[in-house]
Amino acid sequence: MFDKLTKQPVDKIMELMQLYREDSRDGKIDLGVGVYKNAEGVTPVMRAVKEAERQLLESQETKAYVSLVGDVAFHDAMIDLVLDGAVPRENVAAAATPGGTGAVRQAFELIRMANPDARIFTSLPTWPNHLSILDYLKIERVGYRYFDEDTRAVDFDGMMADLDGLRAGDVVLLHGCCHNPTGANLNLTEWQRVIDLLNAKGAIPMIDLAYQGFGDGLDDDAAATRLVAKSCPEVLIAASCSKNFGVYRERTGILMGISADASKTKLVQDNLSFLNRQNYSFPPDHGARVVTMILTDPTLRKMWVDELEETRLGMLRLREQMAEELQKLTGSNRFGFIAQHRGMFSRLGLPSDVVEKLRKENGIYMVGDSRINVAGLNAKTVPILAKAIADSGV
Known part of the structure; x- marks a missing residue:
């Protein structure tokens, strides 16, 4: 063999x-x-992470499985961090994943399940693993112009011209902030124009949010994602905790599926559970629990926000x-x-x-x-x- x-x-x-x-x-x-x-x-190791882990070591009494999609408290804390009420909680399905890469992979799998004919539009350039995973899954990908090699800024006119070729049901992969690999970002006016085009074409946005807090601050870095979430009928968000919490090796990420119709949330949630079961069953919990403790404890959260701001x-x-x-x-x-x-x-x-x-x-x-x-x-x-x-x- x-x-x-x-x-x-x-x-x-x-x-x-x-x-x-x-x-x-x-x-x-x-x-x-x-x-x-x-x-x-x-x-x-961030100070808040060390303290949360110390508390967890003293208080945790079991290492039993949580659930196929992870702890709901982690979902709630991350949805609040990323979306901050941009959409009602009942409109958001979520699943914990092994890092942001796991969230991206599960999102691609979900797209393929929902619409095998969907094309995924990716920026030129993008994080190479986006392309590698899409090719491995045999999902058709289409590049759209993004970075102007002469000005070292976003080629917005080229981007919009290429996205004009979208068909209903296609997916556009967007970087929520701190574009990897270029560092060049859309402004909110440009984001709104992209949103208007996607809605007119019947295309679905997928946002990879790997660096919230590393650009202009936690809220500013999430502003575009929140705008998309409240403006589009269906949205996928793959978020990572590796960078902003420094828990790289704990593999802590989350995939969110947003529906304008809350009655669809249970269906999306069921499919996220199914995908987790097929790929790795139960997601890692240690990093997710540490992140949850930090985001829900005022003292730990302030400690984390202060250190993250020092980093930024x-x-x-x-x-x-x-x-x-x-x-x-x-x-x-x-x-x-x-x-x-x-x-x-x-x-x-x-x-x-x-x-x-x-x-x-x-x-x-x-x-x-x-x-x-x-x-x-x-x-x-x-x-x-x-x-x-x-x-x-x-």
Whole structure:
């Protein structure tokens, strides 16, 4: 049997991580992997998470299964965090999942069950795993223009022109905030125009919300998602707790299905339970329970919000420092977009040969399309990266 298997395509980010580990040079810089790191290069356990886990250790008396879709208290807490009353609770079905990736996978499975002919429109570019999962599931995908490589901003006219080709029942995958991999986001006026087009075409929005709190703040980062939720008759939302709670290895995510008609909620909920049963039965609970404790305890919540804000502002300072350093070294504001982008990522617009040169000559690791993880920098490494880019002659 095994001799019938074929070698799978190499994951470029995983390959980059391996090259980084094998590099023995001091001062190497990892800007590839999409994990938050502090100034010391550590992905810390947040203070509120540590305290919640301490309380949980003292109080938890069983490790028995919860339910196929996880704890309802987790659903309620996350629906409140993401939607904040944008739609009635009875209109939202939900299922806990193994991380945001699990939520994305279950959403794609649900779409395929509901409408095997649905096409899923994805931004150019998007997170590579979106495309990989869609291809594995043999779901037709259509790319829509999103990022202007010249201006390093959203190509909104191109996006709208491509979405004009939607058919009723198609799904449009949108990043709720902090677009990965570009860092370029729609403004609320543009979001409203997208919503109007989707509703006119009879298409369904699916939102991947992986970075709430990392861009402009918890509420501002959720504003577009809330606008979509209250404006469209059916919406899917895949949300992750990996980044904003720092619980990467706990695999904590949630899939929400919103219906304008509350009578459909039970049907959606039944199908989410079915999908969980087919894929992994009961979802992980530890991270979900910790998140629930934090969101429902005023002291823990304040502790978490304060640390999350420190994290967000730290990344903004790095963006501003990077833009200023490059302007000083190049005499041009062509990299000013770095300060305007939001979240962990920006795509710098460097040719692939320059990216390779930075790795070989400077020990600076970034994805081949020049996407960098801003959180992989600190105040000391920003000037090193800026000088390497300026010296490359781009």
